[in-house]
Amino acid sequence: MSVPRFWREIPNRYNLIGTKCGNCNKVFFPPRYICPKCRRIGKLEPYKLNGKGKIISFTITHVAPNGFEDQAPYALAIIELDEGPCLTAQVTDCDPNQVKIGDRVEMVFRRIGQDGEDGAIYYGYKAIPA
Amino acid sequence: MRKVAIIGVGLTKFGELWDISFRRMITEAGARAIEDAGIDGKRIDAMYVGNMSAGQFIRQEHIASLIADQAGLTPIPCTRVEAACASGGLALRQAMISVASGIHDIVVAAGIEKMTDVLAEQTTEALATAADQEWEAFVGATFPGIYALMARRHMYEFGTTEEQMARVAVKNHHNACFNPCAQYQMEITVEDVLNSSPVNTPLKLLDCSPITDGAACVILAPADKAREFTDTPVIIAGTGQASDTISLHDRLTLTGLAAAKKAAELAYKMAGVGPNDMDLAEVHDCFTIAEIMAIEDLGFCKKGDGGKVTEQGETAIGGRIPINTSGGLKGKGHPVGATGIAQAVEITQQLRGEAGKRQVNGAEIGLTHNVGGSGGTVVVHIMKRGD
Numbered sequence: 055m056s057v058p059r060f061w062r063e064i065p066n067r068y069n070l071i072g073t074k075c076g077n078c079n080k081v082f083f084p085p086r087y088i089c090p091k092c093r094r095i096g097k098l099e100p101y102k103l104n105g106k107g108k109i110i111s112f113t114i115t116h117v118a119p120n121g122f123e124d125q126a127p128y129a130l131a132i133i134e135l136d137e138g139p140c141l142t143a144q145v146t147d148c149d150p151n152q153v154k155i156g157d158r159v160e161m162v163f164r165r166i167g168q169d170g171e172d173g174a175i176y177y178g179y180k181a182i183p184a
Numbered sequence: 185m186r187k188v189a190i191i192g193v194g195l196t197k198f199g200e201l202w203d204i205s206f207r208r209m210i211t212e213a214g215a216r217a218i219e220d221a222g223i224d225g226k227r228i229d230a231m232y233v234g235n236m237s238a239g240q241f242i243r244q245e246h247i248a249s250l251i252a253d254q255a256g257l258t259p260i261p262c263t264r265v266e267a268a269c270a271s272g273g274l275a276l277r278q279a280m281i282s283v284a285s286g287i288h289d290i291v292v293a294a295g296i297e298k299m300t301d302v303l304a305e306q307t308t309e310a311l312a313t314a315a316d317q318e319w320e321a322f323v324g325a326t327f328p329g330i331y332a333l334m335a336r337r338h339m340y341e342f343g344t345t346e347e348q349m350a351r352v353a354v355k356n357h358h359n360a361c362f363n364p365c366a367q368y369q370m371e372i373t374v375e376d377v378l379n380s381s382p383v384n385t386p387l388k389l390l391d392c393s394p395i396t397d398g399a400a401c402v403i404l405a406p407a408d409k410a411r412e413f414t415d416t417p418v419i420i421a422g423t424g425q426a427s428d429t430i431s432l433h434d435r436l437t438l439t440g441l442a443a444a445k446k447a448a449e450l451a452y453k454m455a456g457v458g459p460n461d462m463d464l465a466e467v468h469d470c471f472t473i474a475e476i477m478a479i480e481d482l483g484f485c486k487k488g489d490g491g492k493v494t495e496q497g498e499t500a501i502g503g504r505i506p507i508n509t510s511g512g513l514k515g516k517g518h519p520v521g522a523t524g525i526a527q528a529v530e531i532t533q534q535l536r537g538e539a540g541k542r543q544v545n546g547a548e549i550g551l552t553h554n555v556g557g558s559g560g561t562v563v564v565h566i567m568k569r570g571d
């Protein structure tokens with residue numbers, strides 16, 4: 055992939071910047087550019103999430119996709135953030151076999167993967183036990 | 185709006201077809217359907233072809249032109265439609281709408297995927313493009329991973345077990361034994377599934393549908409002209425399509441597909457029937473948990489009971505509501521763009537009474553359920569034996 059494709063998402067992925075609708079106060083992460091509820095009367099502004107939440111489902115990935123082979127087996131989870139939105143992320147810094155639904159986690163900045171052998175290293179968020 | 189009938193069906197063998205090219209597969213399926221309909225190719229007015237990703241799998245886009253060309257059907261309009269693994273169901277729906285509208289009379293709805301011309305990891309990567317590239321695949325999610333997240337939550341909320349999921353695979357492999365087009369005509373046991381290698385816990389290798397080459401084709405005509413071609417027309421009585429968020433994490437629930445419920449509601453309403461009227465269904469069992477969620481979403485059992493009714497044999501041939509008599513995606517194979525059309529081929533053969541050893545006795549009405557991605561697109565069709 056081209057560098058701009060990673061680069062343009064840096065604020066969102068490095069600092070968990072989502073968006074918040076000024077009309078209904080709903081918070082979105084990943085960011086949305088239209089509020090699905092308020093539509094044209096919605097006013098979306100950047101909003102920083104605090105990165106704390108809980109696991110609502112998880113899986114241990116044994117067959118990893120290209121670029122993630124060296125990380126397997128890794129836990130992948132859907133995490134509900136305290137502000138409301140859910141995201142998909144790896145759970146790290148723990149034994150993946152100990153991960154459970156309901157666990158409190160915190161999002162941290164980590165290396166995610168690499169775009170082929172000579173490609174860009176890209177970064178973003180992973181969850182760690184809180 | 186005109187009533188629409190299926191007057192001919194054709195399938196290639198499903199499997200790893202190393203000696204058969206994309207263009208040969210689609211022409212084979214098409215020729216079989218044309219022969220089955222007993223129709224002159226010159227009467228075909230238009231084609232709709234479901235295909236997920238010829239660009240990634242064989243580095244060929246613009247396949248609508250290629251297919252019209254290879255079929256010897258230029259200059260008729262040929263349109264490719266794409267909705268990941270629901271591409272075939274969507275092609276059927278578009279073809280049906282074009283006949284119902286009166287724009288065209290005889291229309292081909294086809295589906296094809298040639299998946300084994302690239303390495304297995306490239307296939308997995310290509311399939312993952314049906315998920316959200318920026319916010320799912322980017323963090324290391326694959327399709328088995330996304331369905332595993334649904335499975336884990338289903339187990340947590342409803343007590344569904346890995347054994348119950350395994351029974352979906354065992355049943356579908358059993359049915360595939362009676363389908364000469366199926367990729368896996370072999371029995372497996374619950375132990376085989378439970379002992380197969382982990383892919384994404386709780387899903388193991390034998391919980392997952394395979395990588396498959398295949399093509400499928402049906403020919404549609406206005407119902408009032410169908411008898412000109414066949415004594416056993418099958419009427420498409422209902423069609424429904426719905427969308428949902430592309431990412432699983434943006435949905436209100438992980439344990440069912442809202443788009444499947446909506447598409448089914450629309451199709452049932454159009455056909456004037458309900459789930460209890462169905463004699464059988466072909467559902468999108470890309471993973472075993474997907475069949476369990478499908479039978480719940482379609483109203484064949486209570487929410488959360490999908491695993492239990494599977495275990496009790498209610499979804500087997502001879503059970504209360506036979507599911508995936510063809511072998512499903514698990515046993516018959518899952519050439520993604522062809523799957524939605526292949527489901528319609530199976531229901532047509534069942535309603536005509538031509539399904540051989542897998543025949544559901546007296547089948548008069550059936551349903552197809554075709555899912556794109558993790559449920560971002562769902563297409564449901566209801567088919568009835570013609571009067």
